[in-house]
Amino acid sequence: MTPAVDTPVRIRFIGNATLLLRYGPLTLLTDPNFLHRGRHAHLGYGLLTKRLREPALTVGELPDLDAVVLSHLHGDHWDRVARRNLDRGLPVLTTPQAARTLRTFQGFRRATGLRTWEDRVLVRSGHQVRLTATPGRHALGPLRALLPRVMGSILEFGPAGGPARLRVYVSGDTLLFDGVDEIARRYPDTDLAVLHLGGTTLPGGLVVTMDGRQGTEFARRLGPRRVLPVHYDDYTVMKSPLSAFLGEMDRRGLGERVVHCGRGQEAALTPGSADVHVA
Secondary structure: OOOOOOOOEEEEEEEOOEEEEEEOOEEEEEOOOOOOOOOEEEEEOOEEEEEOOOOOOOHHHOOOOOEEEOOOOOOOOOOHHHHHHOOOOOOEEEOHHHHHHHHHHHOOOOEEEOOOOOEEEEEEOOEEEEEEEEEOOOOOHHHHHHOOOOEEEEEEEEEOOOOOOEEEEEOOOOOOOOHHHHHHHHOOOOOEEEEEOOOOEEOOOEEOOOOHHHHHHHHHHHOOOEEEEEOOOOEOOOOOOHHHHHHHHHHOOOHHHEOOOOOOOEEEEOOOOOOEEEO
């Protein structure tokens, strides 16, 4: 079955960085985080952060999945609920570092590590998504060694063996860095950028995700048609509210690009259309 030209990509925002993406019969899940409100996520080195918001779905309510896209191995992106309840035969596309841990210590035998610019293709009933790993920086300078490696993702949707009809970028937990210019050069026609924000701040004042100002500059340099903010108010370590990003986007004349899709809502993108429908 060949997908219709106008087959939409549907993105449901579950919470934090967890998205459910559907393209025809293909279904992907990003950064599975299903801890309930009030539970704590482990960030390593004995650091904990409390969840403030309830996810829109439980892991038991998920549909059948074709793959999980995991930006990095942190407790607010791959939690103990996901580890215990997801099918260990499910493909997990992630960093080489995370893939080794998932295969060796957690039994996810189909975890695959992608180096920067490496890709994988998933096909079902004539529908295809090509995932390409893009660079990210969870911290800058020597502090990078203290945090997990992180990847962003370009997801290209279209007919099996055919051209991409719609392109979605997912940033992962990255700060603004020069790699964004290389992503923009390689993928100048990105339809939607999903940006991980929140200004996540660790003890000592170490900021490890983009705040409102960095996120706006990232969006400006990447140049997507539309921007979907996520990862901004789920945990106590997030210090930069969504309002900071929205205000900065308005100030820079980019406010019309923002997709306002709250937790539990779904944004539908149709190839060839600038409109995004949220329900």
